Amino acid sequence: xxxxxxxxxxxxxxxxxxxxxxxxxxxxxxxxxxxxxxxxxxxxxxxxxxxxxxxxxxxxxxxxxxxxxxxxxxxxxxxxxxxxxxxxxxxxxxxxxxxxxxxxxxxxxxxxxxxxx
Numbered sequence: 001x002x003x004x005x006x007x008x009x010x011x012x013x014x015x016x017x018x019x020x021x022x023x024x025x026x027x028x029x030x031x032x033x034x035x036x037x038x039x040x041x042x043x044x045x046x047x048x049x050x051x052x053x054x055x056x057x058x059x060x061x062x063x064x065x066x067x068x069x070x071x072x073x074x075x076x077x078x079x080x081x082x083x084x085x086x087x088x089x090x091x092x093x094x095x096x097x098x099x100x101x102x103x104x105x106x107x108x109x110x111x112x113x114x115x116x117x
Contacts, residue, residue, distance in 0.1 A: 035083065036083065036085075039079060039080060039083050039085065040107070040111070042076070044066065044068065044072070044076050045076050045079065045080060047066050048062060048066070048073070048076055048077065048080065048086075048097075049080070049085065049086070049099065049104070049108050050108055050112075051065055051066070052086060052097060052098055052099045053099060053105060053108050053109070055098075056096045056097065056098040057096065057097060057098075058094045058095060058096050058097070059073050059074055059077070059094075059095055059097070060094075062077075062097070077097055081097075084100050085099070085100055085104050086098065086099060086100055086104075087099075087100045
C-alpha cells in the first residue's frame with residue numbers, strides 16, 4: 001500500500017504497467033478478497049470449512065467433531081454464513097450447514113494441496 005503523501009514511483013516499463021492496469025480489479029474487490037482470506041485465517045473456521053467439505057453437518061456434530069461448544073461453532077458459522085461461505089437448512093430443531101458452492105470447495109481443496117506440497 002502506498003505511503004500517505006508519497007509520490008508514485010517512476011514507471012520503467014510503461015506498456016507492461018498499462019497492460020496489467022486494465023486487467024486489475026476494482027479496489028473494493030481486493031478488500032473483499034482480504035476479508036475472505038481473513039475469515040479462513042482462523043483455525044476453528046478453517047476446521048469447520050474443511051469438515052463441511054466432506055458432508056453437510058449439524059451444529060451439534062460440528063461441535064463434537066471440533067471439541068468446542070455449540071455456541072462457539074454457531075458464532076463461527078454465522079461469520080462464515082455472512083461471508084457466503086456456508087449455507088444452512090433447517091430440519092425440525094436441527095440446523096444443517098454445508099459449503100455454499102463449488103468455489104468454496106475449490107478454495108479449501110486448493111489450500112490443502114498447497115500446504116501439502
